[in-house]
Amino acid sequence: MTGSVAEILRGLTPRGRLGFETPLGPRSWFRTGGPAEALFVPDDAEDLADVLSALPATVPVTMLGACSNVILRDGGVRGLVVRMAGGFSEILIEEDGLVAGASALDMIVAERAAQAGLEGLEFLAGIPGSIGGAVVMNAGAYESDIRTVLDWAEILTPDGAIRRLSNEALGFSYRHATLPAGGIVLRARLHARKGDPATIRAHIARIKTAREAAQPVRARTGGSTFRNPEGYKAWQLVDEAGCRGLRMGDAQVSEKHCNFLLNLGNATSSALEGLGEEVRRRVLEKSGISLQWEIKRLGEPAPALSPTGELA
Known part of the structure; x- marks a missing residue:
């Protein structure tokens, strides 16, 4: 690829909205994460096809919908992020x-x-x-x-x-x-x-x-964190590993439904992902079962950032 993604895209004239270094955190249900290198909200399928066909194959494309089941990493998302909105x-x-x-x-x-x-x-x-x-x-x-x-x-x-x-x-x-x-x-x-x-x-x-009644639907969350392994319930494995309510700074395993992670206010994506990995480690140690992420984790970790806070 010759030139930055911004340089490539600035030569295009899509009908939809196109921005650069656009914050993504406010769009995520967790309210965390870095910016999109380029964010495109197409008007319709033709608009989207025109932009995608003009991109070099080396430019990564990431799709976002309602952002309800994603962790957008703190370093942001490289390439073109496409968010489907009203036109679809x-x-x-x-x-x-x-x-x-x-x-x-x-x-x-x-x-x-x-x-x-x-x-x-x-x-x-x-x-x-x-x-x-x-x-x-x-x-x-x-x-x-x-x-x-x-x-x-x-x-x-x-x-x-x-x-x-x-x-x-x-x-x-x-x-x-x-x-x-x-x-x-x-x-x-x-x-x-x-x-x-x-x-x-x-x-x-x-x-x-x-x-x-069963889920923390009014919290900053991302839905079910881990897939149910065949023959098991992920929440039960997390609970049996002693992870209900486990915290890493403002990132917490929900006490109401422990297959949900929560942002209590000031959590980073690094803390949320780090907490999820700690839960996976403890479940594996307790049960011998390796939980697989259901939440999509997109983007790049922030340089020099690590999960904050102590496990409690």
């Missing part, structure tokens, strides 16, 4: 399902389906985030997941082509989908069945109540 939030109701844009929030999709009397998408009300991220990680909760309801997803590939991939082609597995290299989810079709709107809304209300 459309929800089209159909007779037996709906088509939702990548930035449509899971909760809004569930509520729109309820309004239309479409049953089977209520579980989305229990998943923080947006549809694009939900497809990428086969998000699931309350006895259902994206694999169960997805008919197809439209994917933008680095060459600017849009491919419509079926459920089978996406190769879903636990918390994972197989996308083409560099592929970006643009929208997805989810099937549903006709139901009574009042009954569907009541189901969503029960999910919301159960989630608030």
Whole structure:
């Protein structure tokens, strides 16, 4: 690559918003992290394709959605960060399902389906985030997941082509989908069945109540930290390793649900990630099971920064 990312991008004239050294921390649910070297919020798929096709292959591209399940490292994210926003939030109701844009929030999709009397998408009300991220990680909760309801997803590939991939082609597995290299989810079709709107809304209300009772939903958190190992519950392994309430400065393992990390106010991303690694170490020592991160950790650690505070 010749020249910095900023030098390369300043020659482009996208219709969307393009900024440089843009703070990302305020966009993260943890409220931590460094800046994006370049942040692009495209107007639509064509705008996004135009910018991506103009980039040298050596420029890394990072996708951000609702930022609900990421740790954005303190050193920031190099290359181009793409944040899908309003131009990708459309929800089209159909007779037996709906088509939702990548930035449509899971909760809004569930509520729109309820309004239309479409049953089977209520579980989305229990998943923080947006549809694009939900497809990428086969998000699931309350006895259902994206694999169960997805008919197809439209994917933008680095060459600017849009491919419509079926459920089978996406190769879903636990918390994972197989996308083409560099592929970006643009929208997805989810099937549903006709139901009574009042009954569907009541189901969503029960999910919301159960989630608030069991999870620290009003805290600065990133959702489930570790994947459930086959045959085990991650939270139970964390609890049995004595990590409930464990702290590293203002980073804490939630006492309410110990598969959640919290920023109590002034935690750094380094502290949150360091605390997560300490939990992994203790679980491995206690149970012999190596927990795998479910939260995405993106970007570069800050030079000369280390997790602050003592374990307590």
